[in-house]
Amino acid sequence: MALEHAILVSLLEKPGSGYELARRFDRSIGYFWTATHQQIYRVLKRMESDGLLAVRGLPQQDRPDKKEYSVMGPGRAALSQWLHEPIEPESIRHDLAVKIRGAAFDDPSALIREVERHRQVHSDRLAHYLAGELRDFTGPAAPTPLDAGQELQHVVLRGGIAYERMTIAWLDDVLATLRRLGMSHPRA
Amino acid sequence: MALEHAILVSLLEKPGSGYELARRFDRSIGYFWTATHQQIYRVLKRMESDGLLAVRGLPQQDRPDKKEYSVMGPGRAALSQWLHEPIEPESIRHDLAVKIRGAAFDDPSALIREVERHRQVHSDRLAHYLAGELRDFTGPAAPTPLDAGQELQHVVLRGGIAYERMTIAWLDDVLATLRRLGMSHPRA
DNA sequence: TCCTCATATGCAACTCGTTGCATAGCCAAG
DNA sequence: CTTGGCTATGCAACGAGTTGCATATGAGGA
Missing domain, CATH: 1.10.10.10 (Winged helix-like DNA-binding domain superfamily/Winged helix DNA-binding domain)
Incomplete structure (x- = not known):
């Protein structure tokens, strides 16, 4: 809750x-x-x-x-x-990963556009987060020094940035894999 | 669904x-x-x-x-x-991030043990994933070459590995931030 | 002997989250 | 002048997910 x-x-x-x-x-x-x-x-x-x-x-x-x-x-x-109170470390729920494994039973190349679309969304989010970081925490208009609340907001934002960067790199890996499979098995 | x-x-x-x-x-x-x-x-x-x-x-x-x-x-x-069908790129639901921002209204140092516990869980998951990767995909007992299904399972697993590595690095960042705030403001 | 663990399936009740719709006033664009 | 967008709140129905409990059998340990 x-x-x-x-x-x-x-x-x-x-x-x-x-x-x-x-x-x-x-x-x-x-x-x-x-x-x-x-x-x-x-x-x-x-x-x-x-x-x-x-x-x-x-x-x-x-x-x-x-x-x-x-x-x-x-x-x-x-x-x-x-x-x-302690809380449970979360587990992921990633629809796209289900789709990727499901691609083994369908045409893998059909997923490429979908993955590219997701990559674009994550790339946009990253840009949005970076702009926010510059505006609120690291740019010339940001308060110095930051108070405790701002430091904590910043570290959470850094987490969002790290998440988006990791996701984009992984989606590139996924795309390379799908393209490789699409070449060697034009129709699964 | x-x-x-x-x-x-x-x-x-x-x-x-x-x-x-x-x-x-x-x-x-x-x-x-x-x-x-x-x-x-x-x-x-x-x-x-x-x-x-x-x-x-x-x-x-x-x-x-x-x-x-x-x-x-x-x-x-x-x-x-x-x-x-296209699906929505997921958004995160991260309880721990809520707690971290909430720490601004409580004692930040009280969160340190909780974050350390989460770090341990993610570190264990990473070790588990890496062992699975070695067993099924990159070790000497793994089939070569991998078929399409195995390639796709592997790229999903690489995603899990990247996620855990990113999370561990972020939690280290969080811990450093909490310790820094705990030092300069022993009681918020 | 009793307890717990593992296999194997299921009901009931509940909370959480999503989707569609409704209301209501104002503003700006076409 | 009508359509769509923004502010602002809400109901109703449904689907997804969690928690507690119940049942049945056999194995192994205290």
Whole structure:
């Protein structure tokens, strides 16, 4: 149930509405966690009724009202408790790897375009992460020195960068393998 | 719904029972997909009633009967169709990254043992993958030349190896960062 | 003898996550 | 003037995944 905790972290970094959270989950938090607005609204409601969050209705001019959530004492305590509990190291769930092994029972060369498309997506993500790193942490406009929260955000971002770089290199390996097999066995 | 397809791939590689599949999902297939026996039994039953799989009851001496599943024509067709459909590049779900950012609101040094434990798990996985690579693909007992299926299994395994190596390096970066913050801010 | 482990399958209840749809006002482009 | 996009929230239904428990047999150890 880490979505709850990811929301607590994000709201501690800055209070906001469900809609704003959903956008953060498409951006910085999205480097390591994804969530749709449906999930977020549902969990926010539960967390509020559990007393972890406070909600403040903000009537706005020219657009629908929004509800700004912020973390209460029990929310902070719940996060702290979770931080002290051990969690399971994650295991991967990689559809593309299933497809690659499945290619042994189909035409391997048919996968090449798909793998190229994935490579492009990861390459775009890498560029996006690197731009963010320059903007927030290593560029001339970045604060110096960084505070603890920023250092931790930076090390998480470095993880995202390392992940994308590793993935791109692996997809190149996959492409080379598929092309090699496609040449020697034009039709499997 | 890639569990279904992972099962098809695994049963095409070799027919087997639900129990055997569950063990494969703890081993080679588990490099990139996990599933419990509950999930597997449930999906096998559905796939059989959908006509994707054939089942053969094997009475055994000295132990409970087992049901051996194998892929039928429609199952192979379903896999082939899926292989030709584009899939979304996955996004990460990394609890540990949530914890690391959360450490800004708690004592960062409390996370060090947790990160060290994760590093150990990934290091063990890497050793396990490398042993498997030597046994099945690069060692003296490995078949030469490898057929297409084995080449594809190998490139997937290389992906697992690259992932673990990257993760270990990142966790070292995380540990260095946490230790640095722990020194300059003994209590956050 | 009893306990645990390994094989082998399964139900029931639950939470988590996704998808489609609905509402509602404003703005800008065509 | 209608279509689509952005802000902002939400319901309903479904599918995916987890956890706890139940059943059955035989082997080996305490």
